[in-house]
Amino acid sequence: MQTEKAVLGSPLLHDGVAFIGGSDGKFRALDIRTGAIKWSFDQVKGFVSTLPTYYLGNVIFGSWSNGFYALDVKTGKLSWEWNNGQSNRMFSAAACNPVGVNDRIFVVAPDRFMTALDAKKGTVIWREKKDSIRVRESMGLSVNHKFVYVKTMDGDLLGISSTEDKMKVAWKSTLKLPYELTPSAITTNRKLVFVPSHSGLLSAVEAKTGVVVWQYKISNGMVNPVAPNGQNSVIASTMDGKIVSLQF
Numbered sequence: 001m002q003t004e005k006a007v008l009g010s011p012l013l014h015d016g017v018a019f020i021g022g023s024d025g026k027f028r029a030l031d032i033r034t035g036a037i038k039w040s041f042d043q044v045k046g047f048v049s050t051l052p053t054y055y056l057g058n059v060i061f062g063s064w065s066n067g068f069y070a071l072d073v074k075t076g077k078l079s080w081e082w083n084n085g086q087s088n089r090m091f092s093a094a095a096c097n098p099v100g101v102n103d104r105i106f107v108v109a110p111d112r113f114m115t116a117l118d119a120k121k122g123t124v125i126w127r128e129k130k131d132s133i134r135v136r137e138s139m140g141l142s143v144n145h146k147f148v149y150v151k152t153m154d155g156d157l158l159g160i161s162s163t164e165d166k167m168k169v170a171w172k173s174t175l176k177l178p179y180e181l182t183p184s185a186i187t188t189n190r191k192l193v194f195v196p197s198h199s200g201l202l203s204a205v206e207a208k209t210g211v212v213v214w215q216y217k218i219s220n221g222m223v224n225p226v227a228p229n230g231q232n233s234v235i236a237s238t239m240d241g242k243i244v245s246l247q248f
Contacts, residue, residue: 001028001035010051012059014073019059021048027061027069029076039076044069046089051185051225055100056119062093068107070122080122086111095183096137097225099148101162106148108135114150114160114167128167133158138196140186142207147171149186149193153179157186157195157205173210175203182222189228194236196223202236204248218242 004024011018011030017038021027027048029038046065053060058070058079066086070079084093093109100106104125105117114135116125138151147159147170155178159171175195182198188207195203200219205212221240228234229245237243 001030001037005047009048012052012054014054017073019052019054019073021052021061021063023047027071029073041069041071041076041078043078046092046094048094050095051097053098053100053105055105056103058119060098060100060105062096062098062107064092064094065089066092068093070105082117082122084109084111084113084115096139097185099139099141101141101145101148104162106139106160106162108137108139108150110136112136126166130167133167133169136181137183138186140188140193143188143190151180151186151195153181155180157193157210171210173205173212175205175210175212177201177203184223185225187226187228189231189234191231194226194228194234196226198222200238202226202246214248216246218244
């Protein structure tokens with residue numbers, strides 16, 4: 001399939017379909033087996049550069065023009081759209097992987113706000129900005145769905161309650177990184193939480209206690225989202241082209 005501009009996003013694979021956004025103002029659903037276009041949504045503001053999220057029948061993603069969309073996975077029709085109220089596109093919620101849990105969609109962005117949206121309507125449940133919790137774009141979900149993990153610009157790893165009607169810190173790690181900017185998603189294998197950094201350092205944190213179990217320096221490049229490989233192994237890569245398989 002030929003697109004009109006470059007494709008920078010990553011595909012979400014779900015029920016035999018690849019969902020992916022491009023730089024041409026379009027978001028597409030492709031049959032994985034044949035490559036045929038199942039549907040195309042052509043109202044994306046700016047370009048898409050991240051991995052979408054599937055939740056409650058919608059595929060959800062942000063774009064680099066302060067667009068944020070929920071599309072019906074079967075038809076591609078717009079279920080809802082949200083705007084963070086910013087005019088500067090650099091504040092877009094476009095580099096985070098949104099988290100869907102407890103009928104909510106959680107978003108963090110470079111404007112340092114964390115937002116909880118109603119997953120069915122796209123309306124704001126709460127939206128907060130705190131100087132002591134300078135979120136940016138890196139986030140993830142705990143296995144028990146109690147916490148939405150966020151990494152702050154000050155190098156803290158926090159678990160925000162997924163059920164409260166405010167931004168409540170329910171879990172905190174002992175991890176303390178230097179000034180931190182990488183948007184890479186936080187992943188977990190149940191026992192450990194894997195935290196990427198922009199300096200090539202990968203940290204593994206005990207999911208129950210928040211204690212740092214180990215750290216591994218891959219390179220000086222940004223660490224991409226980590227792929228857990230069973231209970232005792234992960235595969236990690238960095239922006240400067242290195243890839244490693246770590247056993248622990």
